[in-house]
Amino acid sequence: MLNELVKFLGEEDYFITKDNEENIIEVREKTNDIVNQDIAFFLIEDGLKYDILRKSRGSETxxxxxxxxxxxxFYLGTKVKMSRLSTLYPKPKISHISSEDNAREVLSNFLDDGLYEIEKYKKDAICLFEENNVYIVGYCDMNMVFHIISNDNPDLTMGTKVLVNFSWKYMYFKKMIxxxxxxxxxxxxxxxxxxxxLLNLKN
Incomplete structure (x- = not known):
């Protein structure tokens, strides 16, 4: 199974080691064959569970x-790649959004269709709607249960920006699968x- 991770990340870009005695896999980024000593990701086998950790300059999370x-x-590799997502695939800049139709038009230019919805719930999609004069962004799962991501956006433009942030991440997650x-x-x-x-769900 480790071969799939190595192939997914690429030996040229990442340094991957496995400690069989401790059941730990460690991943560090490489640049011009120089291994980044500041940040590392770990997969630790602990009984019947697998913990993914991030270590940054001595602080472990x-x-x-x-x-x-x-x-x-797979998710270890995904977390490693996601840590560089904004560098690898910079998000398009969103300016003023004047209406829901304007938001749909703007988003259709760079987001995969089906990943997001505005003003209604949609299965397996990031959704944006207005409630009590604030804009709420969340994820609607396969069972049509809505999970809040952000519920304090004061206007449509801010809500759309949050929608883009998480739809962009979810789009690349799907590509990584x-x-x-x-x-x-x-x-x-x-x-x-x-x-x-991945989506920072609150509930």
Whole structure:
């Protein structure tokens, strides 16, 4: 399974090591064959779970715990790539949005159709709607349950920017699933935990 991770990340861009005794996989970024010593990602096998951690200049943060090893390896690679997403794939700049129709027109130029919706709920999509004079952004899951991402946007322009931020990330997450060649069951607890982490879901 480690071969899939190495292929996904690329040996030229990342330094990947495995400590068999401690059951730890470590990933660091490389630039011109120089390994970044400041930031590292780890996958630690701990009994029946797999913890993904990020270490930055001595400070260690546990990001997520998963139960399936193949899924955990994929998400380790995803977290590594996502840490550079804004550099690899800079988001388009959003200026003033005048209406919901204007927002749909702007977003259709660079977001995959089906990943987002405005003014209504849509399965497996980032949704934006107005409620009590504030704009709410959230994710509607496969069971049509709405999970809040942000619920304090004062105007449509700000709400649209938040929608873009998370739809952009979700779009590349979907691309990474295909690139890695893994099938994810969105109904499993692992996938629910991944979406909670990826999209910063509040509930």
């Amino acid at each position: 546990k990001l997520i715990s998963l139960s399936n090893k193949a899924t955990a390896l 295909k690139e890695y060649g893994i099938e994810l069951n969105y109904k499993t607890q692992d996938c629910k935990e991944i979406l909670r982490d």
